[in-house]
Amino acid sequence: MGNTFGNLFKISTWGESHGGGIGVVIDGCPPRLPLSTDDIQPDLERRRPGQSKITTPRNEADRVEILSGVYDGLTLGTPIAMLVRNKDARPQAYDEMKEKFRPSHADFTYQTKFGHRNHEGGGRSSARETIARVAAGAIAKKILSFDGIVIRAYIERIHDIQSPVLSDIPSLEEVEASPTRCPHPETAQKMEQCILDAKKAGDSVGGSILCRVDGIPVGWGSPVFDRLEADLAKAMLGLPATKGFEIGSGFEGTYLKGSEHNDLFESNKGKIRTTSNRSGGVQGGISNGEEIYFRTAFKPTATVLQKQKTVTDGGEETELMGRGRHDPCVLPRAVPIVEAMTSLVLIDHRMRNAAQCQSFKFS
Numbered sequence: 001m002g003n004t005f006g007n008l009f010k011i012s013t014w015g016e017s018h019g020g021g022i023g024v025v026i027d028g029c030p031p032r033l034p035l036s037t038d039d040i041q042p043d044l045e046r047r048r049p050g051q052s053k054i055t056t057p058r059n060e061a062d063r064v065e066i067l068s069g070v071y072d073g074l075t076l077g078t079p080i081a082m083l084v085r086n087k088d089a090r091p092q093a094y095d096e097m098k099e100k101f102r103p104s105h106a107d108f109t110y111q112t113k114f115g116h117r118n119h120e121g122g123g124r125s126s127a128r129e130t131i132a133r134v135a136a137g138a139i140a141k142k143i144l145s146f147d148g149i150v151i152r153a154y155i156e157r158i159h160d161i162q163s164p165v166l167s168d169i170p171s172l173e174e175v176e177a178s179p180t181r182c183p184h185p186e187t188a189q190k191m192e193q194c195i196l197d198a199k200k201a202g203d204s205v206g207g208s209i210l211c212r213v214d215g216i217p218v219g220w221g222s223p224v225f226d227r228l229e230a231d232l233a234k235a236m237l238g239l240p241a242t243k244g245f246e247i248g249s250g251f252e253g254t255y256l257k258g259s260e261h262n263d264l265f266e267s268n269k270g271k272i273r274t275t276s277n278r279s280g281g282v283q284g285g286i287s288n289g290e291e292i293y294f295r296t297a298f299k300p301t302a303t304v305l306q307k308q309k310t311v312t313d314g315g316e317e318t319e320l321m322g323r324g325r326h327d328p329c330v331l332p333r334a335v336p337i338v339e340a341m342t343s344l345v346l347i348d349h350r351m352r353n354a355a356q357c358q359s360f361k362f363s
Helices: 041-047 091-098 107-114 120-125 127-145 172-176 185-200 228-237 331-357
Strands: 010-015 021-027 064-068 080-085 150-158 207-214 242-247 265-268 271-274 292-298 307-311 317-321
Touching: 010 127, 021 127, 041 127, 041 331, 080 127, 091 317, 107 120, 120 127, 127 331, 150 172, 150 185, 150 331, 207 331, 228 242, 228 292, 228 331, 292 331
Parallel strands: none
Antiparallel strands: 010 021, 021 080, 064 080, 150 207, 207 292, 242 292, 265 271, 307 317
């Protein structure tokens, strides 16, 4: 349970951090989509470890293999299975964690719920599982690109360093220009130093990622239980280390008066638009044609290279020194993961909207 996401475009992920590999099965991908590993690998390159001095040194190429669902370069409409093999697993680094619970990790809850767990790198609770989401998201993103939809996530804040608001959606090249994936160069340098300082101290830092989506038409999303922003929130809060989600004006908007906060309508060259976008592109759970933007907050990496108090699985008080290879800040590698989950939510709602509202003509 809990390993499947989506309705019409459905993914199921599997695998553990230090097992044989990580995989995903996609059910519902349309047939005749041109697809190869070249469409998927670039996003995995952005997510993989060892890409800079501010990320974990684990050395993984994260090369994707397509096992089924594609023939002669086209999708078949049947389940697509993909696999990324683990090559640089070092499970012995986690021997001490077999009996000791790491603070702020899933060790205690997994052990209590299931009565048995894989302690090597956190097993299934490891962020390495997100390889599968990124691989599936790359396919969803490619389908959405045929509609001219642009999805761009980037780091807006690390610890106490805040990037200025950008009026335009940055290009992929601007985001990738810095290992921090902050498209504001001056701020990016400060963020990088902040992460390096935390790493040197054996500590970690968190922050927030802003995701912006352009090109969404009016009508995606459903009333009540399947609101578009609710599914985006579930997708983001289902990522490891997330602690918060807000769309549009978010929490700050709730402190305004209604007259200050409302997005007024206008007719612009025969098209209905809003003069502002505090709604974040979604009203009543349905996209309104404006830019969708939301923020996801990530906590500091739970594993720090400092001694901390904890207990054993028998309840005995002890200390634990963090070991293994970990990111001093998860946000730089989380950027493509946020984009992937956004793509998966949007492709599912695109297909659901087409099935309900575009399949039948009554007049």
